[in-house]
Amino acid sequence: MTAAITVTELGKTYVVPEREGGVRAALVALVRRRTREVKAVAEVSFRIEPGEIVGFLGPNGAGKTTTLKMLAGLLHPTTGTADVLGYTPWRRDRDYLGRMSLIMGQRNQLHWDIPVLDSFRLNQAIFRIPPAEFRVRLDELVQLLELEELLRKPVRNLSLGERMKCEIAGSLLHAPAVLFLDEPTIGLDVAMQRRIRSFIAEYNFRTGACVMLTSHYMADVEALCRRVIVIHQGRLLYDGDLAGLVQRFAAHKTITVELEEGAKVAESVAAGLVHGAQVERTATGFTVRVPKTETPAVASRLLAALPIADLTIEEPPVDQVIEKVFAAPTSEVDRDG
Amino acid sequence: MADVGLATPDSRPALSRFSLAALASFYRERFAMSVAVNVAYRGAVAIWIFVTLIQPLVFIVVWRTVAGEGETGGYTANQFVAYFLVMMVVDHMTFIWHMWEFEWRIRTGAFSPLLMRPIHPIHGDVCENLAYKVLGLIGVLPAAVLIGVVFDADLSGVGLGTVLPFLPALVLAMVLRFAVEWCLALAAFWLTKVTAINSLFFALTTFFGGIFAPLAVLPGWMQTVAVWTPFPWSLAFPVEVFLGRRAGADIWLGYAAQLGWIMLALGGLALLWRRATRRYSAVGA
Numbered sequence: 001m002t003a004a005i006t007v008t009e010l011g012k013t014y015v016v017p018e019r020e021g022g023v024r025a026a027l028v029a030l031v032r033r034r035t036r037e038v039k040a041v042a043e044v045s046f047r048i049e050p051g052e053i054v055g056f057l058g059p060n061g062a063g064k065t066t067t068l069k070m071l072a073g074l075l076h077p078t079t080g081t082a083d084v085l086g087y088t089p090w091r092r093d094r095d096y097l098g099r100m101s102l103i104m105g106q107r108n109q110l111h112w113d114i115p116v117l118d119s120f121r122l123n124q125a126i127f128r129i130p131p132a133e134f135r136v137r138l139d140e141l142v143q144l145l146e147l148e149e150l151l152r153k154p155v156r157n158l159s160l161g162e163r164m165k166c167e168i169a170g171s172l173l174h175a176p177a178v179l180f181l182d183e184p185t186i187g188l189d190v191a192m193q194r195r196i197r198s199f200i201a202e203y204n205f206r207t208g209a210c211v212m213l214t215s216h217y218m219a220d221v222e223a224l225c226r227r228v229i230v231i232h233q234g235r236l237l238y239d240g241d242l243a244g245l246v247q248r249f250a251a252h253k254t255i256t257v258e259l260e261e262g263a264k265v266a267e268s269v270a271a272g273l274v275h276g277a278q279v280e281r282t283a284t285g286f287t288v289r290v291p292k293t294e295t296p297a298v299a300s301r302l303l304a305a306l307p308i309a310d311l312t313i314e315e316p317p318v319d320q321v322i323e324k325v326f327a328a329p330t331s332e333v334d335r336d337g
Numbered sequence: 338m339a340d341v342g343l344a345t346p347d348s349r350p351a352l353s354r355f356s357l358a359a360l361a362s363f364y365r366e367r368f369a370m371s372v373a374v375n376v377a378y379r380g381a382v383a384i385w386i387f388v389t390l391i392q393p394l395v396f397i398v399v400w401r402t403v404a405g406e407g408e409t410g411g412y413t414a415n416q417f418v419a420y421f422l423v424m425m426v427v428d429h430m431t432f433i434w435h436m437w438e439f440e441w442r443i444r445t446g447a448f449s450p451l452l453m454r455p456i457h458p459i460h461g462d463v464c465e466n467l468a469y470k471v472l473g474l475i476g477v478l479p480a481a482v483l484i485g486v487v488f489d490a491d492l493s494g495v496g497l498g499t500v501l502p503f504l505p506a507l508v509l510a511m512v513l514r515f516a517v518e519w520c521l522a523l524a525a526f527w528l529t530k531v532t533a534i535n536s537l538f539f540a541l542t543t544f545f546g547g548i549f550a551p552l553a554v555l556p557g558w559m560q561t562v563a564v565w566t567p568f569p570w571s572l573a574f575p576v577e578v579f580l581g582r583r584a585g586a587d588i589w590l591g592y593a594a595q596l597g598w599i600m601l602a603l604g605g606l607a608l609l610w611r612r613a614t615r616r617y618s619a620v621g622a
Contacts, residue, residue: 014618074449076615092614094352094455102453109450113374122370125363126456128350 003083004178004210005048005071010080011234012041012066040066042234043080050177053204053211055225055242059326063234064214065104068180071212072102084178098127101176103168103184110155116166117151120173127174134173141169144199161192168196172203179203181213185220197223218319232326242318250321253295257285257302258310265306273301284309352455360460367461371468382469386476390484392548393425397488400550410554415491416580420551422481422490423576428548429477430470430507431514431571435462436522436538440531443617452614459519459606466515494581502588506575509595514571516602523606526613541566547573567598 018036041063048054058064069075071082073089073096082089087096110119124134142148145165150158158166168184181200185193197220204211215221221228221242228245230238238245259265270279270286275298277290285308290298295313303311315321350359375382400417403409412420442448451458485492521538525531543549544559545568552560552573563569574591577583583591 069449072453074452075618092452095349097453097455098349098352102449104449111370111374113377114370118366118370118373122363122366125359125366126454128352128356128359 002050002086003047004050004052004085005046005212006083007047007067007071008045008081009043010041010045010067010070010082011039011043011078012063012070012075013078014038014040039234041070041077041231044231044234044236045080046229046236046239048210048212050210051204051208052227053200053213053224055221055228056212056214056231057221057228057322058214058231058237062231062326064231065182067231068102068182068212068214072100072180073097074102098174099176100178100180101171101174102180102182103171104182110163110166110170112156113154115152115154116147116158116170119155119166120151120170123170123173129174137173137175138169141172144202145169145195161188164188164192164196168199175207175209177207177209179209179211181211181215183215184213185215185217193217193219200224218317218322222318230322230325237325245325246315246318246321249325250316251292251324252289252316253292254287254289254314254316255295255299255302256282256287256310256312256314257306257308259285260307260309263307269305273305274298360456363456363460364464367464368468371465372472375468375472382472383476386473386480389425389429389473389477390480393421394484396549397421397484400554401488410551412551412553413491415489417551418485418488418490419492419495419580420576422485423579424548424572426477426481427507427510427572427575427579429473431511433462433466433515433518435466436518436525436531436535439522439525443525448617452617457610462519463515492580495579496581499579499581503575503579506578506588506591506595509592509599510571510575513567513595513599513602516599516606517567517571520602520606520609523609523613526616542568542572545569546571547576551577567602570595570598 014037015035016038018034044063044067056064056067066075070077071084071089073092076090085096085099087093089096089100110116111122120138123129124131129137142151145168147165147169150162150166155163155166164184172179184200185196188196200211200213201224203209211224213220213224226241228238228240228242229236230245238248240248265286267279270288274288274290275294277288277298280287288298299311299313302308397418400409400412400421401414404412404414404417407413409417442451448458451461484490518538521535522531524534528534544555545552545563545566547563547569552563552569555563570591574583574595578588578591
C-alpha cells in the first residue's frame with residue numbers, strides 16, 4: 001500500500017536575532033546583528049499509512065507544531081523531503097490544499113463577525129463543493145457535532161468549545177483525506193474533550209482519512225491512537241504502539257500485594273524482601289515500586305515468603321512514562337514493527 | 338452510513354485549474370460577507386467616512402485662500418474646490434488599508450488559515466476593499482455634493498465627454514493602487530515593524546499623487562519626478578480627466594502609463610509573494 005505520508009530526514013532551522021537586554025545592546029544590535037540558529041526539527045523520518053490515526057507527542061518546543069506546519073504546507077523545511085498524498089506540501093498545490101486540513105487549537109479560520117453558516121458557505125465556494133454534496137456533508141457534521149443551534153450565531157458569541165466544534169466542522173466540509181490536528185481539545189472541558197475525541201474516531205472510521213494528532217492530554221492519545229511518534233528536542237525518540245512506549249521507557253513497575261485476612265507483615269521483613277525499594281502500606285497490604293528487571297525476582301520472593309491473597313504487577317500510567325521520557329534527553333531512536 | 342456524506346469523494350474538483358465560475362462564486366460570497374460585516378459595524382464605518390471628509394475640507398480652505406481672487410497653478414479658488422472634491426472621491430475609491438493589517442496578520446499567525454486555502458488571499462482582500470468602498474460611497478458622494486454646493490465648486494469643464502473617459506481611468510487607478518500597496522504590504526514578511534515604511538509611502542502618495550495639491554502647483558522638478566512614479570496615475574490622473582484638464586492623446590498616454598505600472602506591480606507582486614511565502618515562519622499560528 002502506498003503511504004499517505006512519507007517524511008524523510010525533514011528538518012527546520014530558524015534563524016533568530018539574538019542580543020542581550022538593555023539600551024547598550026540594542027544600539028550595538030543596530031550596527032551588528034547577531035543571529036543564532038535554532039534547530040526546531042532535526043532530520044525526522046516516518047511513514048503513515050492511509051486510515052491510520054497517529055499521536056504525535058513531545059513536550060512544548062519539541063518541534064511537533066513545526067513538523068505539522070511543514071506537512072500542511074505553511075513552512076518550507078531547511079532539509080529533507082515530505083510526500084503527502086503524492087504532493088510536496090510546501091509547494092502548496094491547490095489540489096493538495098483541497099485534500100488536507102490543519103486544525104490548530106486556538107486559531108480561527110471562521111470569520112469573527114458573521115454567522116457560522118456564512119463562513120461555511122464561503123468554504124463551499126473556496127473548495128468548490130457542489131451544492132448537493134455540501135448539504136449532505138453539512139447535515140452529517142451538524143448531527144455528529146450537534147451544531148444545529150450554533151449555525152446562525154456570529155462566531156464571537158460562541159463559547160470556546162462551541163467555536164472549536166464549528167472550526168472542526170468548517171475544516172472538514174471539503175472531506176480532507178489527511179487531517180492534522182494540533183491540540184484539538186486544548187482549553188475544553190472534559191465532556192467537550194470526550195465529544196471531540198469520539199468525533200475524530202468516527203470521522204476516521206467513516207472516511208478512512210489519515211489523522212495526525214498532537215495533544216497534551218494523554219486521554220486523547222490513549223483513546224484515539226494505536227501508534228505514537230514521540231519527538232523530543234527536534235529528534236525522533238520513539239515510533240511504535242503506545243503499549244510498547246511504556247514497556248520501553250518505563251524503568252519501574254508497581255507490585256501491589258494484598259495479604260490474607262488478618263495477616264500482618266513487619267516492615268523490616270517486607271523491606272528485606274524487596275531489597276530496599278520503597279514500600280507503601282495500603283488498607284489490606286502494601287505496594288512497592290521496583291526496577292523492571294527485578295520485578296520477577298521480587299514477586300517470587302514475596303509470593304514465597306508472605307501469606308498473599310492477591311498480587312498484581314502494573315506498568316506505570318502512560319503520562320508518567322512520557323513525562324520521564326521528556327525529562328531525560330536521549331538520542332535513541334526506535335521503530336517498532 | 339450514507340455513501341455521500343463524510344466519505345471522501347472519488348471525484349474532486351481540480352482546484353488547480355482556473356475556473357472563472359468558481360472565482361465569481363467566491364467573490365459573490367466574500368463580497369456579501371464583507372458588506373454584512375461593514376453593516377454590523379456601521380457606526381465605525383460612519384466615523385471613518387467622516388475622517389475621509391476632514392482632510393479635503395482643510396485643503397479646500399487653505400488653497401481657496403492661497404488662490405484668492407486670482408489663479409494658482411492654473412486653478413481658481415472654485416476650481417480648487419472642484420479638484421479636492423473629485424480627489425476625495427477618487428482617493429476613497431482607490432485607497433487600501435491592508436499594509437496596516439499585514440503586520441498583525443503575520444505576527445499573530447492570522448495569515449496561516451489564509452495560506453492553507455486553495456485560493457490566493459488577495460481575492461479576499463479585494464472583496465473586503467470593494468465592499469467598504471461601495472458602502473462608503475453612500476456617505477462620500479452626498480458629502481461631496483454638499484461641500485460642492487457650500488463652497489461653490491467650479492465644475493464647468495465636466496460633461497459626458499469627460500465622465501466617460503474618467504471611468505476606465507478610475508478603474509485602472511483602483512487596480513494600480515491596490516497592486517502597488519499590496520506589494521508594500523508584503524514588506525511585513527521581511528520587517529516585523531512596517532509602520533515607518535507605511536508612513537513614508539503615505540507621505541509620498543500625498544505629495545506625488547496630488548492629494549495635498551494639484552501637481553500643477555508643485556515646483557517643476559517635483560512634477561517631473563512625479564510623472565515617473567506610479568502615484569499620479571492612481572490619483573491625480575483620473576481627477577484631471579474628470580475635470581476636463583486632460584484631453585485626446587494625453588488621456589491615452591495616461592491609460593498606457595496606468596497599464597504599464599499595473600503590469601510592473603502585478604509582476605512584482607507575483608515575485609514578492611513567492612519569496613514572502615517561502616519566508617513565512619508561521620509564528621504563533
